Amino acid sequence: MHRTDTRSVSVEAHRESVRGLLAPLRTPDRIELLPLLAALGRGLAADVVAPVDLPPFANSQMDGFAIRSADVADGGTELRVVAPIPAGAAPERLLPGTAAPIMTGAMMPPGADAVVPIEQAVPDYFPVPGEPATVTLPAAPAGNFIRGAGSDIRAGEPALAAGTFLGPGQLGLLAALGLTEAAVYRTLRVLLVTTGDEVVEPGRPLGPGKIYDSNATLLESSMLQAGLGVTRSGISTDRPEELAAVLRRHAPGVDLIVTTGGVSKGAYEVVRQALDGQDVEFVGVAMQPGGPQGIGTFDGVPVLGFPGNPVSCLVSFEMFLRPVLGELFGSPARRPAVRARLAEALTSPRGKHQVRRGTFQPDGTVRLEGGAGSHLVSALARSNALIHVPEGTADLPRGAEVEVWML
Known part of the structure; x- marks a missing residue:
């Protein structure tokens, strides 16, 4: 039986829950040795100690x-x-x-x-x-x-720590040390399921009351960019038994299931209904957008339920799944975080961590793009940053300093 938690949990608490859900995937059998170039974008799975001095001679x-x-x-x-x-x-x-x-x-x-x-x-x-x-x-x-010999790094000294994201600089260091392979974590396989009778695949006729599915493209592209392997099931209807059948068919071949939509408290929330009898909890996170979240397992496979609005599901990925993957597996790389001054004033629900879309500008200011609504895909497309307004803050004047994650 799934559980509904009426409490509002903090962003940090839910991120910790996601970390706990995925931590069991970090096992020795998921480590593989790859040639350096094939390891680009992966996370280092073991410490590397310098086998030689660098440079090796004066x-x-x-x-x-x-x-x-x-x-x-x-x-x-x-x-x-x-x-x-x-x-x-x-x-x-x-x-x-x-x-x-x-x-x-x-x-x-x-x-x-x-x-x-x-x-x-x-x-x-x-x-x-x-x-x-x-x-x-x-x-x-x-x-x-x-x-001098060893003036960069000496033989026996730590070169790279486990969990390091392997970009060109890190791979260049390994090559300079004479190494040809790197121990990395295998690519996680994710099943991505979009739900909703109202959702139509792009390119098909759009009937009354229907909308085109942007969630699958938003999330799949984000996941691919983050180094995940993605299986898309297609759009699932609002019939719980059909969704459960889709999940059961794909679950044995994936490491993680991510759904979008159907996790709110309405009467026809298909994900809630399909996961009835599974070890899944539905909670409200003190965050705007992206408050309703599902977390647990389906037939033993970790599952995350994101909200159905496009911006909400992307913010959920950026706030919970992406950073946890980076912490546990070294990939993807952490979003660069900078401090910026607001180009205009904003308001925020005092009891929630608000995430706004914005454009970070050359003068060190950040301009808001669109409002706080979770449906504003065009504003998201114009943005290059996520603006964080911490829980407990209701108003910020123009010129106030905020934390910004660069996209």
């Missing part, structure tokens, strides 16, 4: 001359030029009284402890290799323009 930070700092007196010293050191070569020891032309990234020769940039040399160009030459160089302290 190298030159500049094009210039490798010297022994003790050979050059204040005011400059003329030195004999020896064979140049290109990147990738293993140089011989630098003898006293000599200077070796060295390229950026090339290994420092044994005996050398400083680099003088070519711009400071007289003459300020490299001599022809093999021809006798001298160069006058200014004094340079030991370590001048040298990248």
Whole structure:
């Protein structure tokens, strides 16, 4: 029997419930080794310790001359030029009284402890290799323009922690350490079900009292962007037995079920009816939009019931499912959060956490897009940010500072 909770729970409390629902999916059998490029956008499943120093050897930070700092007196010293050191070569020891032309990234020769940039040399160009030459160089302290071995990271030090989102920078680090694979969590498989007799697939004739389904596209694109594998069941009717049959048919092949619509307290809420007898709870979250939420399991598979209005279901995904997936599995990456000043005043229900759509502007302000209604899809399409108004705040003047999540 499903349960209806008449209490209003906080956003944080419901997010914690979602975390508890999905945490059992983080098991060792869901970890796989992938080639680095295939791991792009996944979450790292195990700590990575640097197997080598980075850089692995002391190298030159500049094009210039490798010297022994003790050979050059204040005011400059003329030195004999020896064979140049290109990147990738293993140089011989630098003898006293000599200077070796060295390229950026090339290994420092044994005996050398400083680099003088070519711009400071007289003459300020490299001599022809093999021809006798001298160069006058200014004094340079030991370590001048040298990248020391392990100056970035040393062998045995932590490189990346489990739960790290693997973007280009993180994959580049793994490659620089000589690694070819990464341990990541497998892609979660989600069944996405849109409900409602009034909902019609885009492209079909729109009869009286009907609306086109935007929820499935909104949520599927959000889920794909978040790295999930999505199965769409098509639009389910308002007949509970048909919805239950759809869920039962797909449940064995997915990790999570997400429904939209049918979770409010009305008389014909199909999701509530279809989940009767399952371990599912329906609660009111102190949030606008997106207050009605369902959470539990269907035949042992985690299920989340989002409201049916388009903005409500997207806000539900952004507030609950997306951040929890990032925390548990390292993917998707956290939405960038910034502080911004309101370009106009707003009001908010004092007892709810309000999420408004807006446009973050170059001057550091955020402009509201549309009103607070959960049906305003065009306002959502114009937005690049979600504006958070915490529970307990009723009015905010123009210029007030708010937290903004960048979309």
